[in-house]
């Protein structure tokens with residue numbers, strides 16, 4: 001989340017959701033049930049806002065925050081003179097966090113869960129959805145575990161459909177609660193929002209998966225959840241984070257997926273984000289993927305053999321064997337995506353996922369080796 005210093009007109013008193021507009025675009029966008037912050041660059045803009053307020057517009061205020069963009073949806077924190085961007089139309093990736101609670105405790109969780117009630121996060125997400133002035137092609141919904149909202153998750157999905165019917169939603173969920181068939185039905189039956197479920201699987205036998213997610217019984221529940229999703233014809237992307245205990249069995253896990261879960265849309269193989277619990281479990285999570293290229297190739301062979309599509313995420317191209325480069329995606333959200341000085345001469349930088357901004361505090365998923373176009377085509 002991008003936070004920035006900001007000053008506001010006096011009607012911004014609380015933490016609240018607003019759409020950022022320019023004085024020129026306000027008239028075309030104004031709706032009585034939304035709140036608008038006019039980004040001011042001149043005194044005349046501020047005066048214009050005061051005139052509109054005097055004329056009775058109660059949902060318009062000015063903001064001075066040079067780092068915001070027109071169209072941003074922000075949450076204001078006036079007592080700290082701050083605004084935080086929750087949606088930026090110009091970003092490549094868009095996501096909303098629905099809860100910080102979770103029923104698992106994954107070894108490499110990038111956002112360690114907290115137990116407190118946090119229903120305000122759902123209300124905030126719904127307000128952001130209402131205030132988005134453009135419809136992103138894809139909107140990620142994450143937690144914690146979004147299914148802890150129960151049928152409340154369906155309300156969020158229905159809001160997306162109502163406000164942004166062209167938007168596809170991707171829900172990052174451990175899938176365990178979908179083992180409950182009535183809950184699964186309540187969330188997906190008759191759903192009009194195009195939805196893909198992103199569900200992690202870390203082992204081909206129960207104790208491996210349960211160890212990685214630190215929850216007894218999770219493997220059985222996740223498999224039952226996947227089968228329930230399949231019954232409702234919901235698209236599924238399986239997610240595999242490449243930490244040591246998973247890499248140790250990756251080819252076997254991919255064979256298991258090919259044999260038992262051939263209905264999944266694709267498998268995403270993801271480098272670990274060096275933050276959160278991953279830092280506390282560094283001995284299990286820090287790997288140099290360049291040392292595991294043979295394992296990645298074996299896993300890819302198994303998935304190809306069973307015709308299961310796959311992709312690599314968060315993975316610098318120099319960590320991958322050349323013949324797998326075509327499967328790599330630029331997947332790291334814009335605000336946390338960086339490259340190292342070593343990347344500057346690299347010919348593959350425009351296509352490369354690069355690194356998480358916090359790799360310097362943690363680690364890089366591989367030694368960075370700039371690649372020239374000549375080497376690449378040789």
Ligand code: SF4
Pocket residue numbers: 316317318319339340342343346347348349352353354368369370371
């Ligand atoms: S050197 Fe940098 S830009 Fe080039 S492939 Fe490696 S990580 Fe990507």
